[in-house]
Amino acid sequence: MKIFIVGLGLIGASYAEGLHKNGHVVYGYDQKIENIKQAIEIGFIEKENHIEQITKVDLIILALYPKDNVIFIKNHVNLLRPGQMVTDVSGTKAWMMNEIEQILPEKISYTSHHPMAGKETNGFESRDYRMFRQANFLIVTGKRSVKKDQDILRLIANNLKFGKITVVDAKTHDELIAFTSQLTHVLAISLVQSDHLDETKHATGDSYRDLTRIAKINETMWTELFFENKDALLLKINDFMKELKHVKELLLVEDTESLTTYLKEAKEKRKSFDIH
Amino acid sequence: MKIFIVGLGLIGASYAEGLHKNGHVVYGYDQKIENIKQAIEIGFIEKENHIEQITKVDLIILALYPKDNVIFIKNHVNLLRPGQMVTDVSGTKAWMMNEIEQILPEKISYTSHHPMAGKETNGFESRDYRMFRQANFLIVTGKRSVKKDQDILRLIANNLKFGKITVVDAKTHDELIAFTSQLTHVLAISLVQSDHLDETKHATGDSYRDLTRIAKINETMWTELFFENKDALLLKINDFMKELKHVKELLLVEDTESLTTYLKEAKEKRKSFDIH
Structure with a gap:
């Protein structure tokens, strides 16, 4: 398959490297030219890589922050062609999917998905295509989903060695994520912030460290994720x-x-x- | 050193095996005769093991539940001899130390400590003397502490490969533990109990699993620990x-x-x- 990946951060670059290793032809876009250069040098992005390649691919994977995914699609909608499929890897769905569904021209399908894997560090340098092994994979269907989208996403999931694949709609997805992902980060943050003793550092066992590891957060991304899923998160x-x-x-x-x-x-x- | 370990559960049996490997002569007591038999068979408890050996040892380590430690000392106080040292590995201190300090005859010193390591499973079978490596070790001083106690506890900590050793009093200890240990377990439990969705199992990433791993709790022991440290825990x-x-x-x-x-x-x- 020919795949164009928008955003070569932790997830985007890991996808690119993993999918290239599975024989796909991968193109990529990133604001940092340096990341694209490196990806070409390492070899998991094609040499003749430029934004117009989007017209030629079967699948476009959006791997920017949710807001930036919407902006990217808005700015490059003229490069899309009938029969192509769009997907994204974002942590919240309902709001963003609604936006993207309104922008996409006819005959371009769009089914979202959520790779339930992450790392404490982010960016191109942190990429690791093995990080998805046995992780949960949520396929998130919407108004622009067509049947073949699920087959394509299942192939991607299998290539990257994901574990359990579950199909949900956007609302259920956001409620699930508010609980398993956003609430857990809020708890870790609150726990670290409620530490008022000098000796804490020397009185921790595994439990405190395990519960607060995810407090080492990308504050910009997570603030955005929290607000995009505010209502579900507040309920949780x-x-x-x-x-x-x-x-x-x-x-x-x-x-x-x-x-x-x-x-x-x-x-x-x-x-x-x-x-x- | 000659050491008597009271209680061959997860911590007691791990101590016994680790301290034997460091050349100490180890005796042990457990309600389950089977555990003692096995420990003798494996070889980390002396063959001529019986409760009266307590009179001969340098150090007695209490590794039962806090309440049972007090009962044990009450019932066997006649076996103790001047010059001996008592310690314990309990998770809460102020209440229990006060009880034990009142029972102990003169010229028997008592300094508590807290090995900040654990496992999700418990009991003799789960023992692992390597579980203490690099873990925090808190020495908890009280009214019956004498100077040599700290040297003995530092030796034990080094033998078992603990990391940072910190000396605190019982009140500080309990406040620290209320935060780093008891509060974290309360949060993990509350998080699991606030799960109201069927698909949660297939929508978890590492964060939810990390935050809830310690919810696989020994409910009897932890209920006791929570109540023994109730005031500090409620504040936290x-x-x-x-x-x-x-x-x-x-x-x-x-x-x-x-x-x-x-x-x-x-x-x-x-x-x-x-x-x-």
């Missing part, structure tokens, strides 16, 4: 606060039995995540 | 809630700039934990 924060208040109540009234049961339930629920 | 829950509410406010009023700054601060603070 409230759900979480309800449970935390419940634990507080059980502690206050010294209800040992209910707290033990509550802990046991959580344990069983979490354990079920380890069996796929 | 409140501190955390304050931060979480702050994030919620910033989202509601759409204050992008403040949220970005807040995330950046958290990132820098968390990063400083990786440099020792």
Whole structure:
């Protein structure tokens, strides 16, 4: 397949390298010319790489920040051709998909997806096409999805060695992500910010370090992600606060039995995540 | 050194095996005779192992649940001899240390410590003397501490390859642990319990799994730990809630700039934990 990847950051560059290794012909665009040069030198982007190649490819993968994906499509819509497919790798969907669906000309299909893998570092230099192994892969259908889109995305997912593939709509996606991804980052941040002791550094075990590792955040990207999915995220924060208040109540009234049961339930629920 | 370890669970058995490998003579006690038998068979507990050996050792390490440590000392106080040292590996200190300090006869010193390492599984079978490598080690001094206690605990810590050793009093210890250990477990539990979607399992990335791994909890032990340190834990829950509410406010009023700054601060603070 001929693939054009827009944005050679952590995900875009990892996709480019991984898909090239699977025999696809890969072109790429990045604001930093240096990244494109390096990608060509390493060899996972074609030598005759320029923006007009978009007209020739089968698949366009948007891997910029959500807002920038919309702007890119707006500015390059004249390069798109009937029969092409567009997808993106963004962390929030409903808002952006709606925008892109309105811009795209007829006969160009668009199905979004979300690779559930990441790293604490970002940018071209951090790329690693092996980071997707066994990770969850969400296909997110919309108004412009056609049947063949799913086959193409399943091929991409298999090439990059993703694990479980699940198909959802944009609203469900955003609610899921608000919970599994955005809420978790909000909790990690809040936990780090609630540290008021000097000796904390020398009193941490694995638990504190595990829970706060994702606090090493790309603050620009995550602020944008939080706001783009604000409503779902606020609901999830409230759900979480309800449970935390419940634990507080059980502690206050010294209800040992209910707290033990509550802990046991959580344990069983979490354990079920380890069996796929 | 001659060492008697009370309780051959995860920590006790790991200590026994690790300390034996460092040339110490190790005796042990466990409610499950089977564990003692196995430990003797594997060879990290002496063959002529019986409870009266307590009278002969230099160091007694209590590795039962906090309450059971107190009961054990109460029931076996007649076996203790002047010059001996007692320590324990419990996760909360102030309450238990106070109890033990009152029971111990004169001329027996007592300095507590806390190995900041753990596993999701527990019991004799889960033992692993390598689990302490580079982990934090807190020495917790009290009314019955004497100078040589710290030297002995530093030797134990070095034998087991612990990393940073920090000396604190019981109150500071409990406040630190309320934050780094108990609060983190409360958050993990609350997060798992606030999951209300069917597809969550297939929409998790590393972040959700990392944040909830410790929800696979020993519910009996942790309920006890939570209650023994209730006051400090409730304060830490409140501190955390304050931060979480702050994030919620910033989202509601759409204050992008403040949220970005807040995330950046958290990132820098968390990063400083990786440099020792």
